[in-house]
Amino acid sequence: MNAEIRKEMNISLNLKCPTYIDIFRQSPISIELYDANGTLQEVNQACLDLFGINNMEEVVGFNLFADPNLPQYAIDHLKSGETAHYEFKFDFDLVRSRQLYQTSREGICYLECFILPTINESKEIIGYIAYITEITRRKEAELLQEEQSKELQKLNITKDKFFSIIAHDLKSPFNAIMGFSELMLKNYNDLDDATFIKGLKTIESAGTHAFKLVENLLLWSKNQTKGKNFNPEWLNLNKQVSESLILAESAIQNKELHVSFNKQKTFYIFADRNMIDLVLRNLISNAIKFTNKKGKISITIVEQDQEILTCITDNGIGISENKLATIFDIDKPKNTLGTENEQGTGLGLILCKDFIENHGGKIWVESAPGNGSTFTFSLPQSKTGLLE
Incomplete structure (x- = not known):
């Protein structure tokens, strides 16, 4: 006193x-x-x-x-x-x-x-x-300081997340480049012109995707420090899924996986292209990572209650109950090895959650050990509910 x-x-x-x-x-x-x-x-x-x-x-x-x-x-x-x-x-x-x-x-x-x-x-x-x-002035100053401290902490997390994601997401295109390059070099004398050209096109496609991915990640990181840069447009969701599967083709072939893409019709969404691309890449990559060789992955798009649901299902190793409870938590990132010791940062799903929620949607998972997993995300059919 x-x-x-x-x-x-x-x-x-x-x-x-x-x-x-x-x-x-x-x-x-x-x-x-x-x-x-x-x-x-x-x-x-x-x-x-x-x-x-x-x-x-x-x-x-x-x-x-x-x-x-x-x-x-x-x-x-x-x-x-x-x-x-x-x-x-x-x-x-x-x-x-x-x-x-x-x-x-x-x-x-x-x-x-x-x-x-x-x-x-x-x-x-x-x-x-x-x-x-x-003590209003003092209290407001304390609250402002607390808010600034939280913002600084958020920026530090964003910085760390950015560098980790680059390493995580760049693996897919570079795996395609290195995988097909190695295949062509080992079998150079046995490849006909058509097969050789096909391999070059795959490498070119993967390289282009890698370049775009780096651009997108750099833009995403820059925007995170100044607030979200949300640029929605009408997109063909079917096409976005197909392009993500092309990017993952090398990893799919390496594991000899059977992948099916089922859709009722062509679906259009009002969404940010870069964000949706990142979500699809991560979910497909995770399905591949945790599915055993010659396993199955199915992608389904359906309409339900004024929403478009995209479901990615695998018959892989599944997820334990305790990991399910915190799988989307930023403060508890996961880094579990895949069926062939594939590594990740554990931040992909956290990004997926952030980006889907920016669109007014939700993401959830159903899984059990040994019974595979189904990741589902919803997007509104209209423009309402989007981050402005």
Whole structure:
């Protein structure tokens, strides 16, 4: 307790002295005097100014323990004869709605309050003295500092996530480039012109995708530091899925997987191309990663309740229940090896969740160990619900 507050307490306890009465009334600190029942008896001018009250008669008789802004723990302390010291958010609109007293103030402010019981020689509570100061500026500065700290932490996470994602997502196109290059070099003398040209086209396609991926990731990282850069357009979802499968062709062939793409019709979505591409790449890559050799992967697009659902199902190793509970949590990234020791950063699914939610959609997974997994994400059929 600071010296100024202690001085005011001594003054308030000697109100019979004219000098102390003058100091009490002129004090810059809000002072309230209550009787043993918590009924307000007197306040000084600083108190009237603080609470936007015209004259003392409007609040005399107000009960301390009826104040909705008074915390329960403070009430318990006071009634047991202990001093209460607390900081709290004071809602003037709540005072108005409950018609506790007339006030010219509105909205929220922050207050610091010392309340001590006045105890007689018989150790009986004969009243309460409250000293109140407004700390709104200090509190707002603290809240701003806390918000800035959280933003800085978010930026650091984004930075780390960016570098990890580059390594994770670039594996697919470079695997295609290296895989087909190695195949062509080993079998150079046995390849006819048509097969050779096909291999070159695959390498060219993978290289183009890798270049675009780097561009997209750099743009994504830059936008994360300044807020989301969301650029939706009408896209052919079927085409986006097909292009993602082409990118994954080398990995699919290496594991000799059977992949089917089932759709009722051609689906169009209003979405950010880069975000949807990243989501599809990650989900398809995960399905490949956790499916055994010669396994099956199916991709299905359907309409349901004004939404378009994209489901990616595999018959791979599945996910345990404890991992399912936190699979999309940013603070608990996963890095599980695939069936052939494929590595990842564990951040892909977190990005998928972020990007799908930007579109007003949802993403979820159904899985059990040994029974494979189905990842499903929903997108609205209309433009409503999108991040603006």
